[in-house]
Amino acid sequence: MQQLPLSIHIRDDATFASFYVSAKNVTLLASLQASIRGEGEQITYLWGSEGAGCTHLLHAACHFASEQERRVAYLPLRQHAELAPQLLEGLHELDLLCLDDVDAIAGNGVWEEALFNCYNRVREHTCRLLVSGNNAATQLLLDLPDLRSRLAWGVSFQVHALSDEDKIAALQMRAKLRGLELSVELAQFLLSRCPRDSHALFAILEKLDHASLSAQRKLTIPFVKQVLEI
Amino acid sequence: MEANVEETLWGQCLEHLRDEYSAQQFNTWIRPLQVEFKESENTLFLFAPNQFVLRWVKERFANRIKEIISELCGGNPPPLILDVGSKPQPYKLNNKPVQRSELVSNNSSSTVKTASVPQFGPTDYTAKPDDNYQSNLNMTFTFDNYVEGKSNQLARAASQQVSENPGEAYNPLFIYGGVGLGKTHLMHAVGNAILARGKNAQVLYLNSERFVADMVKALQTNRMNDFKRYYRSVDALLIDDIQFFAGKDRSQEEFFHTFNYLLEGQRQIIMTCDRYPKEINGLEERLKSRFGWGLTVAIEPPELETRVAILMSKAEQAKITLPYEVAFFIAKRIRSNVRELEGALRRVIANAHFTGKPITIDFVREALKDLLSLQAKLVTIENIQKTVAEYYKVKVSDLLSTRRSRSIARPRQMAMALAKELTNHSLPEIGEAFGGRDHTTVLHACRKIKSLVEESTDLAEDYTNLLRILST
Numbered sequence: 001m002q003q004l005p006l007s008i009h010i011r012d013d014a015t016f017a018s019f020y021v022s023a024k025n026v027t028l029l030a031s032l033q034a035s036i037r038g039e040g041e042q043i044t045y046l047w048g049s050e051g052a053g054c055t056h057l058l059h060a061a062c063h064f065a066s067e068q069e070r071r072v073a074y075l076p077l078r079q080h081a082e083l084a085p086q087l088l089e090g091l092h093e094l095d096l097l098c099l100d101d102v103d104a105i106a107g108n109g110v111w112e113e114a115l116f117n118c119y120n121r122v123r124e125h126t127c128r129l130l131v132s133g134n135n136a137a138t139q140l141l142l143d144l145p146d147l148r149s150r151l152a153w154g155v156s157f158q159v160h161a162l163s164d165e166d167k168i169a170a171l172q173m174r175a176k177l178r179g180l181e182l183s184v185e186l187a188q189f190l191l192s193r194c195p196r197d198s199h200a201l202f203a204i205l206e207k208l209d210h211a212s213l214s215a216q217r218k219l220t221i222p223f224v225k226q227v228l229e230i
Numbered sequence: 231m232e233a234n235v236e237e238t239l240w241g242q243c244l245e246h247l248r249d250e251y252s253a254q255q256f257n258t259w260i261r262p263l264q265v266e267f268k269e270s271e272n273t274l275f276l277f278a279p280n281q282f283v284l285r286w287v288k289e290r291f292a293n294r295i296k297e298i299i300s301e302l303c304g305g306n307p308p309p310l311i312l313d314v315g316s317k318p319q320p321y322k323l324n325n326k327p328v329q330r331s332e333l334v335s336n337n338s339s340s341t342v343k344t345a346s347v348p349q350f351g352p353t354d355y356t357a358k359p360d361d362n363y364q365s366n367l368n369m370t371f372t373f374d375n376y377v378e379g380k381s382n383q384l385a386r387a388a389s390q391q392v393s394e395n396p397g398e399a400y401n402p403l404f405i406y407g408g409v410g411l412g413k414t415h416l417m418h419a420v421g422n423a424i425l426a427r428g429k430n431a432q433v434l435y436l437n438s439e440r441f442v443a444d445m446v447k448a449l450q451t452n453r454m455n456d457f458k459r460y461y462r463s464v465d466a467l468l469i470d471d472i473q474f475f476a477g478k479d480r481s482q483e484e485f486f487h488t489f490n491y492l493l494e495g496q497r498q499i500i501m502t503c504d505r506y507p508k509e510i511n512g513l514e515e516r517l518k519s520r521f522g523w524g525l526t527v528a529i530e531p532p533e534l535e536t537r538v539a540i541l542m543s544k545a546e547q548a549k550i551t552l553p554y555e556v557a558f559f560i561a562k563r564i565r566s567n568v569r570e571l572e573g574a575l576r577r578v579i580a581n582a583h584f585t586g587k588p589i590t591i592d593f594v595r596e597a598l599k600d601l602l603s604l605q606a607k608l609v610t611i612e613n614i615q616k617t618v619a620e621y622y623k624v625k626v627s628d629l630l631s632t633r634r635s636r637s638i639a640r641p642r643q644m645a646m647a648l649a650k651e652l653t654n655h656s657l658p659e660i661g662e663a664f665g666g667r668d669h670t671t672v673l674h675a676c677r678k679i680k681s682l683v684e685e686s687t688d689l690a691e692d693y694t695n696l697l698r699i700l701s702t
Contacts (some may be wrong), residue, residue, distance in 0.1 A: 012252075030584040041576060051654060066257040073258050083282070090279030090314075094262060113474070117439045124366060136601060138570060146471065146504065149410035153569040155576040158600040161654070192673060197654035 010074055014059035018177055020162065020170030025053075028157035032057065035128050036065050036096055043122065043129045043154030045137050051197035052159040054132035058098040061130055070095035077111075078104045085114030092121040095128065102133040102151070106141040116147045129154070162198055164191055174202060175219075178209050182219055189221055193230055204228065235267040235274070239302055246298045247291070259286055267308070274299070274308045277315040284314050365425070366435040371418030377543050379536025382412060385527040389416045392498060393423035396431075396466055400525035402489075402499035406506055407529030410567030413502040416529075417468045420500055424466055434461075435468040442474070442481045449480075461488045466498040472521075473503050476512030486517055493523075537561035537571055544575055550582065552589060559591050563602055574598055609652040609700050611663045617700055618645040621692070630665040643675035644692065650676050652700060 021029055034040030048054050058074060065072045071094045075087065078101040091097050105111035122129045133140055136158070137151035162170055168187040175182035194204055211227040212219055248256050264277040278284035292312060300307040378386050391399040405413045421433040448457035461467065475482050492499055503510065507521040532540060538554070538561045545552035564571050581597040582589050595602070619626045622641040629642045642664065649660045650672065657669035682689045
């Protein structure tokens with residue numbers, strides 16, 4: 001039997017509570033939560049640039065659904081090379097199916113057709129489908145126009161990347177969740193000296209958290225400079 | 231007894247597993263399993279929804295499941311068999327599926343049966359002829375809510391006639407056209423109308439993929455006769471997206487025979503496709519020619535008036551008030567197909583619902599901002615440098631040079647500020663991309679442009695123009 005090297009990992013800390021909701025993302029979050037509760041749209045398509053938070057939202061949706069005793073599956077299509085398209089069979093019987101990075105299968109005929117079939121079956125059932133991509137559905141470079149138009153059929157939202165002000169607020173919120181105190185000045189310092197995409201900033205925060213714990217020191221600019229070697 | 235074992239033994243086992251594994255593992259891999267205890271075989275069956283889940287469970291959880299069951303049974307557990315499949319289960323979401331219609335059984339006893347059995351994989355056609363039929367019809371797709379326009383007039387009229395005289399008017403009816411233009415809606419509408427007229431009619435809607443999957447399963451399980459009997463017993467076969475038969479020779483062969491059988495028996499066949507039959511590559515000539523025996527009608531993309539009417543109709547179905555001028559605004563901008571139009575309307579409705587604001591043109595412009603402008607282009611620092619250089623009629627190499635004259639420095643500062651605004655690069659990275667400058671230079675440029683935009687209308691205009699050029 002074929003081995004399964006795949007590691008489908010859902011981050012424990014990627015919840016709706018830890019997602020900083022900027023003003024532009026308020027509606028999408030409300031719509032998404034309603035959908036998972038079985039009240040709103042059956043199919044939601046989220047799209048955004050790298051670091052905008054699509055994956056976080058999909059992980060959060062899984063946690064949210066699990067808390068409500070719903071059966072969920074999360075598939076990172078970025079790893080489709082390690083998966084078989086047959087994996088999608090039967091998943092429409094679940095309560096929530098989250099497919100991350102649909103753009104990753106663009107041009108792969110077998111996967112596109114499998115996803116097209118999966119979509120059709122989802123529509124015949126009550127399963128909620130949440131799909132993410134790096135571009136608006138109509139702009140995805142899919143070979144199957146049928147699939148592209150179907151993804152554009154449900155409600156779709158752009159996950160807006162955070163502005164610098166939002167990033168500062170998001171960093172502070174994340175720090176608070178970790179029991180860390182992060183001043184505005186320090187957040188601004190990180191923003192002006194480090195990679196500014198949210199992924200990188202949150203990874204830096206995690207690194208600083210560990211460093212602060214092991215050194216038993218508060219976060220200060222000199223300490224941060226020392227840890228990050230900048 | 232069987233239910234008891236399933237509920238108590240498996241229920242207790244689930245409690246253990248829930249404690250031992252993370253919620254995610256439990257919900258993703260274990261909860262989808264369905265259990266059935268067959269008393270006659272004294273065997274416990276666990277069904278996984280697909281091969282992938284089955285393998286995963288076998289590798290990661292099966293041993294532990296066996297251990298727990300053994301403990302719970304005091305060392306004398308029933309054998310455990312893991313397989314792909316499903317069993318009837320009472321589980322339901324809160325809202326009932328609207329797509330499943332009730333169908334009447336094949337015999338004349340007029341018993342109404344509901345297709346409530348969840349199934350994994352292809353249809354269970356091994357059922358006896360008088361067993362549950364699933365029409366798969368979506369009852370919300372009717373002629374009443376199908377908006378007619380020049381683009382679909384003929385297809386609608388033909389479909390209506392077919393629904394009034396199934397098997398006689400046009401057989402087969404072949405509807406073709408681009409994606410998202412309403413072919414499937416029309417097909418369901420015919421099916422629903424046939425059912426409304428003749429309660430005993432057996433109408434079967436399916437995507438061509440389902441036919442292929444069913445056939446593959448029948449071949450694997452040596453049940454081709456059951457397969458044939460199932461598909462040849464319907465009064466109307468509605469088969470969607472026939473183009474997916476291309477290149478699947480064995481399926482085409484089988485469909486050819488089913489097609490002939492149904493046609494000879496004056497049963498109705500309706501097919502949809504994304505192109506004219508003769509243009510389907512990978513489809514046998516004899517099928518292409520047969521598809522054209524009845525009536526072949528095209529659906530074109532809807533014109534503006536139809537798009538407006540579609541939006542108004544959908545809004546009415548969703549019970550929202552959509553002013554005509556707003557529908558016109560959306561319809562004018564989203565032109566490709568009905569699905570995209572509906573997708574846009576869904577977004578507008580969601581925004582109105584969650585913000586409580588009235589639907590106006592300004593509201594829609596904001597709600598659909600990204601869809602309308604599709605600011606999805608990937609903006610790179612190089613692209614910004616090139617665009618800014620062109621805009622100010624300087625060379626990119628000047629922007630990267632050490633020259634400090636205002637005619638060069640200002641565009642350079644502008645490009646830096648735009649790079650900060652439109653990309654996720656760090657300030658040191660931006661500085662590096664501008665001829666190896668320090669991050670403080672970038673910071674200074676950003677502040678400078680910010681203050682100049684506030685002070686100078688010319689510069690504010692430049693900034694807005696460049697933002698627009700780069701993000702559309």
